[in-house]
Amino acid sequence: MVAELAPRPAQPGWITAVRSLGRNTALLRSVVTGMIMLGIVGDVVRRSLTGRSIPGMIELVETFMALEVFLGLAHAEAQGVHVRMSLATNLMPFPVRRAVKTFGMVTCLLGSAWFAWGSIVRAIDATAVGEVKPGLLRFPVYPARWAIAFGFFILIFEYVARVWEEWHAEPSEAVLAPTTPVDIEKSALATDEERVDRIVETLDRLNGEDEDR
DSSP: OOOOEEOOSSOOHHHHHHHHHHHHHHHHHHHHHHHHHHHHHHHHHHHHHHSOOOTTHHHHHHHHHHHHHHTTHHHHHHHTOSOOOOTTGGGSOHHHHHHHHHHHHHHHHHHHHHHHHHHHHHHHHHHHHTOEEOSSSOEEOHHHHHHHHHHHHHHHHHHHHHHHHHHHSEEOGGGSSOOOHHHHHHHHHHHHHHHHHHHHHHHHHHHHHHHHO
16 A cells, blocks of 8 residues: 655654664564574475484474564564555545544554463463473473564554554645545546657657757
8 A cells, every 4th residue: 555644754763763673573583584494494404314304393493483473563564564455445535544544553553462461471371381392302482472472562562653653644635535446547547648748749859859860
């Protein structure tokens, strides 16, 4: 979805801190992804050469998958890459659109807070008992549970930042009216007309250059 608001030149420091934290956790997620890939490749190579897998690799990959998924949630939301459908909101007047989007983000914020609380409680219990992954190796999983809680915690602040931006950014003139299929068709026609005009101007200029020669 194309951004509908023109953000102010300077953002509050806390939003910058939230976005920086989200980027860093996404970078850590990328490192974890690389470790998973290397582990799987090493396991396949060893299995091909010796017929045996690396002990504990399955448990390790399963645990690291949790890190990979949840550490990237906040950065994905900041970049707008989560699955979303804007067909209905594009048909709404701007004030209604802003209210609907805010309601959706607040709902997601509350859901993230609920998940974060549950994840923290579960992480505390797992740490207290020293929870491990059953398998060939007793691989500890409570660090991954803390990572899940941390991912939701950052996501909460990202939604707060999104709501702040929604109500403090200046809307452009193009989004003050609802976008309808008729508007899209008119815009396409105007674009085609401008393209034809540019082509005609270019041909006239080339013809004029040939005459001068």
